[in-house]
Amino acid sequence: MKTEALSTDPFPAKTVATRWKEHLGRHIDWCTLGFCIMGGLLVGITVLALANIATTELADPAHLLKVAASSQVIESILLTFGAGASAVLLLILFGTPLAYVLARSRPSRLKGAVESIVDIPLILPHTVAGLLVYLLFMRRGWLGAPLSEIGLAFEDALPGTIVAMLFVASPFYVNTMREGFEKVPVHLENVARTLGAGTFTTFRTVTLPLSLRHMYSGAILAWGRAIGEFAGVIMIAYYPFIISTLIYYSFTTDGIHTSRSIAFTVILVSFGVFYLLRRMTRYLGRYDDRV
Amino acid sequence: MTVIEAHNIRKSYGSLEVLHDVDLSVEEGEILALIGPSGSGKSTLLRLLDLIEPANAGELSVFGVDTVADHGTWLDLRRRMGMLFQRPIVFNSSVYDNVAMGLRYRRAPGDNIDRKVKEALEAVGLSRYIKSRAIDLSGGEQQRVALSRVLVTDPEILFLDEPTANLDPTSTATIEAIVTRLNREADMTVLISTHDLAQGQRLADRVGVMIEGTIAQTGPSREIFREPKNQQIARFVGVQNIIPARVVSRRGDFTVVEAREKEILSATPPPADEVKMVIRGEDISLHRRKPGYEEAENLFPATVTAIEPTAPFVNVTVRCGCDLVALVTARRAEALGLHEGMEVWVSLQAKAVHLIPRKGA
Numbered sequence: 141m142k143t144e145a146l147s148t149d150p151f152p153a154k155t156v157a158t159r160w161k162e163h164l165g166r167h168i169d170w171c172t173l174g175f176c177i178m179g180g181l182l183v184g185i186t187v188l189a190l191a192n193i194a195t196t197e198l199a200d201p202a203h204l205l206k207v208a209a210s211s212q213v214i215e216s217i218l219l220t221f222g223a224g225a226s227a228v229l230l231l232i233l234f235g236t237p238l239a240y241v242l243a244r245s246r247p248s249r250l251k252g253a254v255e256s257i258v259d260i261p262l263i264l265p266h267t268v269a270g271l272l273v274y275l276l277f278m279r280r281g282w283l284g285a286p287l288s289e290i291g292l293a294f295e296d297a298l299p300g301t302i303v304a305m306l307f308v309a310s311p312f313y314v315n316t317m318r319e320g321f322e323k324v325p326v327h328l329e330n331v332a333r334t335l336g337a338g339t340f341t342t343f344r345t346v347t348l349p350l351s352l353r354h355m356y357s358g359a360i361l362a363w364g365r366a367i368g369e370f371a372g373v374i375m376i377a378y379y380p381f382i383i384s385t386l387i388y389y390s391f392t393t394d395g396i397h398t399s400r401s402i403a404f405t406v407i408l409v410s411f412g413v414f415y416l417l418r419r420m421t422r423y424l425g426r427y428d429d430r431v
Numbered sequence: 432m433t434v435i436e437a438h439n440i441r442k443s444y445g446s447l448e449v450l451h452d453v454d455l456s457v458e459e460g461e462i463l464a465l466i467g468p469s470g471s472g473k474s475t476l477l478r479l480l481d482l483i484e485p486a487n488a489g490e491l492s493v494f495g496v497d498t499v500a501d502h503g504t505w506l507d508l509r510r511r512m513g514m515l516f517q518r519p520i521v522f523n524s525s526v527y528d529n530v531a532m533g534l535r536y537r538r539a540p541g542d543n544i545d546r547k548v549k550e551a552l553e554a555v556g557l558s559r560y561i562k563s564r565a566i567d568l569s570g571g572e573q574q575r576v577a578l579s580r581v582l583v584t585d586p587e588i589l590f591l592d593e594p595t596a597n598l599d600p601t602s603t604a605t606i607e608a609i610v611t612r613l614n615r616e617a618d619m620t621v622l623i624s625t626h627d628l629a630q631g632q633r634l635a636d637r638v639g640v641m642i643e644g645t646i647a648q649t650g651p652s653r654e655i656f657r658e659p660k661n662q663q664i665a666r667f668v669g670v671q672n673i674i675p676a677r678v679v680s681r682r683g684d685f686t687v688v689e690a691r692e693k694e695i696l697s698a699t700p701p702p703a704d705e706v707k708m709v710i711r712g713e714d715i716s717l718h719r720r721k722p723g724y725e726e727a728e729n730l731f732p733a734t735v736t737a738i739e740p741t742a743p744f745v746n747v748t749v750r751c752g753c754d755l756v757a758l759v760t761a762r763r764a765e766a767l768g769l770h771e772g773m774e775v776w777v778s779l780q781a782k783a784v785h786l787i788p789r790k791g792a
Contacts, residue, residue, distance in 0.1 A: 246445065327520060331577075333483050334514035335533035336584060338506050345536075346522070 190407070197404040207401035213386070217409055220383040223298060224366035227305035228359050231313040236355070239314050240343065243321035262311045270375030273304045277376055300377035305366035313362035320354025321347060353421065360417050367410075432459045433495075434588055434620050435480055440489035442475055449475045450644045453489070457588075457622060462614055464631035464652075465624040467641030468667060473624035474517070476641070477590045480622065482509045494587075510537060513586030517593040519573035521565035526557065529565045529576055533584040551579035554609060571602030578606055582613070589613070591623040595630065607634060628669060632656070640664050658699075658785050659709060665787070671712035671746070671756040675789055678704050685728065685781050693752030696728045697784035705789040712758030714783035717747060718776040719767055727778035735773045738764070745769075749777060 197204050207213060238258070245251050261269055277284040277294040284294055294300035324347050332342040348355075370384035378385060383406055391399035433456050440453035450472045457463055465473045478484050479491070482498060482505045491498045493508050513533075521529050530551055534544045552558045555575040560568060565576055574594065581589065591610065595603040611634060613619045625631050631638050632652045639649040640659075648660045659665040665673055676690035678701040685696040688706060695708065716727070733751035740746075745764040747757045755777065759767070767775070 327516070327518070328522075330478070330483050331516065331520050332532070332536075333509065334481055334512075334590075335580065336506070336510040336536040341536060 193400065193404055193407070197401060203397070204401050204404065207398060208405040212381075213402055213405060216381050216383050216386045217406065219298075219301075219380055220367045221413070223301045223382065224305055224309075224363045226302045227309055227366045228313070228363045230302070230306055231310055231362055232355070232359060235310060235314045236317055236348075239317035240321050240347070242314075243318045244326075258314050259311050261308050266308065266369070266371035267375070269308050270304060270372040273300075273307050273372065274375040277303055294376055296377050296379045298377070298380060301373050301380070301382060304373040304376055305369055308369050308372045309362040309366040312365050313358045316354055316358030316361060317351065320351035320358070323354075324350045356421060360414070364414065433457065434459045434493065435622075436490075436492045437480065438490040440476070440479060440486045440491060442472075442479060442484075442486050448644060450479070450486070452645050455480075455639065455646055455649070457620060459620055460614070460618040461636045462611075462621040462623065462634055463649075464635035464638045465622065465641055465646075466626065466628060466631045466638060466655075466667070467624075469626060471641040472644045473641050474592050477514065477592050477622065477624055481512055481514050481590050483514075510584070511586065512588040512590065513581035513584055514590040514592065515574075515578055515581055515594045517596050519570050519577055519597070521568070521573045521576050523564070523566050526552070526560050526563050526565050526568070526576055530580045530583055532580060537584070547583045548579075551583045554582065555579045556605065571598050574598055574602060575605065578609065582609075585617075586619065588620045588622065591621065593625055594623065595627070596625075603630075610634065628656075640667060642667065657711065657783075659787070661787055661790075662707060665709045669711075670709050671758065672708065672710040672715075674708045674710070674753050674755075676706055676708050676753075676786075678706055678786075686786065688784075688786065691752040693731070695779070695784060696781040697786050698781040699784070699786040702786055703788035706786045707789050709785040709787055710755065710779070710783060712746065712756050714779065715755055715757035716778045717749070717757055717759060717763075717767060717769070718778065721776050722778065725778050726780075728781040729777070729779040729784070731777055733775055733777045735769055735771055735775060738769055738771060749775060751777060 242251065242255065242258075264272070274295075275281055277287075277300060279285065279288050279293070279295055287294070292299060294303060328346055328350070329342050332346045333339075337345065367382075368384070370382075370388065373382055374385055381389065383402070387399050387402050387406070390402060435455065435457040437453060437455045440450055440455075441448070442450040453472075453476060455476075465476065467473055475484075479486050480493070482493065489499075494511065496504055496508060498505065498508065522532070527548055530548045531544050534547060539547075549558070549561070552561055555578055557568075557572060557575055557579070560572070560576075565573065568576065574597075578594075589610070595606055598606070607630070610621055610623075614621050621634075623631075623634060635652055637649060638652045638655045640647045640655060642663050647664050648655060655664070656668050659668055659670065662673055674690050676688040676695070678686055679689045679694070680687045681701075682696065685698060686701045688695055688697055688701075688708060690708065697708065721732075722730070731751055733749035733755070735747060736750050736754070737748040738745060739748075740761065743761060744758050745761055747759055747764065747769060749755050749757060757777070759769075769775075
C-alpha cells in the first residue's frame with residue numbers, strides 16, 4: 141500500500157527523501173549524529189595516519205621486506221616484546237598482592253598515600269621517569285651500586301630496560317587488578333572461609349579465578365605501555381636497542397626512508413599480536429557468580 | 432558441655448559500633464535462635480563466632496579453646512563449624528563441585544568426597560541435579576545446595592544466618608526439617624539468626640533477643656515472649672499492650688496495679704512502684720455476657736471501641752478505663768457479633784499480666 145502511494149507521488153524528489161527517512165528510521169537524533177561526527181574526526185586522524193604510511197610503504201614492498209627481514213629489526217622487536225613480557229611477569233608477581241591489599245583495606249591515610257605513590261608514574265613526564273630510574277639504578281645509585289656488586293648491571297643492559305618498563309607500566313597493571321579484586325564480593329570469600337579455606341586458599345580458589353579477566357587485561361595494558369616506552373628506557377639503557385630507540389636512531393642517521401619501514405613493520409606486528417591477545421580473552425575461563 | 436563462651440564482645444567498623452557488651456554461652460546440642468530487628472548485629476555476631484572476623488575486644492572461646500590468645504588454631508576450629516548465609520551463594524561450577532568444596536579444602540580422599548557429596552545431595556533432595564550448573568537452579572534449590580555444601584563437612588556447630596529469609600515456604604520447611612533432624616540425630620549445635628519470630632519459636636530450645644548491638648535477653652522462648660525484660664524487647668516480640676500503671680498494694684500472691692483508675696491483678700511481684708503492664712493480645716478473652724464460671728482473676732466489663740482485621744485474627748480494642756487490645760480469631764469475632772460501642776466482658780489471668788519497671792518513659 142505504501143509503495144502504491146509513493147508511486148503516485150507527483151514529486152520524485154520527495155520519494156528519495158522519504159526513502160532516506162525510512163532508511164534512517166523515523167526520527168533523527170541530532171545529538172547522537174553530532175557526537176558521531178565529532179568522534180569520527182578523532183578516529184579519522186588515526187585512520188589517516190595509518191593510511192598515509194601504508195600507501196607509501198606498500199608502494200615499495202621490496203624495501204619494506206628488506207628492512208623487516210633484517211636481523212637488527214627482528215632482534216630489536218623480539219627484545220622489546222621480551223623485555224615487556226618480563227616486566228609484566230614481575231608486575232604480576234609483585235603487583236597482584238599489592239592490588240589485593242589495596243582492594244581489601246579500609247580507606248585510611250596510609251592507603252591514600254600508597255595509592256598516590258602507585259599512580260606517580262602516570263603523571264610524570266617520561267623523561268623524568270627515566271631519570272628517576274637511572275639515578276636509582278645507575279652504577280653509583282642507591283640500588284644500582286649494591287646490585288652491580290653481585291653482578292647485576294643496569295646501565296646499557298637488558299635489566300635496565302626491564303626495570304624502566306616495569307616502572308612506567310606498573311600503575312596500569314596494579315589499578316586494573318585492584319578494580320578486579322574490588323568486584324569480587326567479600327561475601328564469596330567468606331563462604332569459602334566458612335567451608336574451611338585459609339586466607340591464601342580462599343584467594344587462590346575464589347578471588348583470583350574471579351579476577352582472571354582483569355588480570356589479563358591489566359597485563360595486556362601494562363605490556364602495551366611497556367613496549368611503547370622510549371624516554372623512560374633510553375636514560376638508563378640506550379643499548380640494547382629497543383624498537384623505539386632503533387626507530388629514533390635510524391631516523392637521525394639513515395633518514396626517514398628506513399625508519400618509516402621499521403615503524404610500519406612494528407605497526408603490523410603489534411596489531412597482529414594485540415589482536416590475538418584480545419581474541420584469547422574469549423577463551424579465558426568465565427567464572428562469574430550469582431551474588 | 433559449653434561449646435561457645437563469649438564475654439564482653441565488642442566490634443566496630445570505623446566509627447560505627449555494631450556490637451557491644453555481648454555475653455553469650457552456647458551448650459552442646461542445643462538450638463539457639465538469635466532474634467532481633469535488622470541491623471541489630473545478628474549477622475556480625477555469627478561471623479565473629481564462626482571466626483571469620485576478629486572482634487575488637489572481649490573474650491571468646493570455642494570448643495574450650497581461647498581464640499583471643501590462640502590465633503593459630505582459628506582455621507582448625509573453623510573447620511569444625513559451618514555457616515549458611517542469608518543469600519543463596521553458589522559458585523559457577525557444577526552442583527557436585529560446589530558441594531565438594533569444603534571436603535577439597537580439607538584434602539579428603541576422592542572416593543570419600545564422592546560418597547559424601549552424593550549422600551548430602553540425597554538428604555536435601557537434589558540428587559537429580561548433581562551434574563547441573565549450580566547457578567541455573569532456583570533460589571530455594573541453590574540454598575539447599577549451599578546447605579548440603581555445609582553439611583558434607585560434618586560441622587559440630589552450624590550457624591544459620593537468616594537462612595530462609597528469601598525462600599518459598601516449601602524450601603523453608605525442607606531446610607528447617609533437615610536442621611532439626613541433624614540436631615536430634617547428630618547432636619549438632621545450631622545457632623540460627625532470624626527476624627521471623629515464629630521460626631525462632633518453632634526451632635529453638637532457647638532464644639536470645641538482640642537489640643541495638645547487644646543481647647538484651649536470653650531464655651526459653653516462652654519466657655521471652657511472655658515475660659520480656661523491657662519495653663523494647665516487648666515491642667519486638669509483638670506484645671500489643673504495654674500500659675503504664677502504678678503498684679497500689681499486694682493481695683495474697685498477687686500485685687494490684689492501677690491504670691487509669693482500673694485495678695488489675697498481676698502474678699508478677701512488683702519490680703518498682705511505677706511499672707508497665709505487658710499483656711499479649713491473645714491472653715485477653717472477650718465474652719458477650721458475664722461468664723458464669725471463670726478461673727481468670729481479672730473479670731470486668733468494657734466497651735468495644737475499634738475492630739481491626741489482621742489476616743486470621745482481629746485486633747479488638749476495648750475501653751475499661753485504660754485501652755486494651757485483644758487478639759481474637761476472625762471466627763470468634765463473628766460468633767460474638769462484635770461491633771463498635773458494644774458492651775463486652777473481659778477476662779484476663781493474673782499470670783498473663785507481666786510487670787516491668789517504668790524507667791523514665
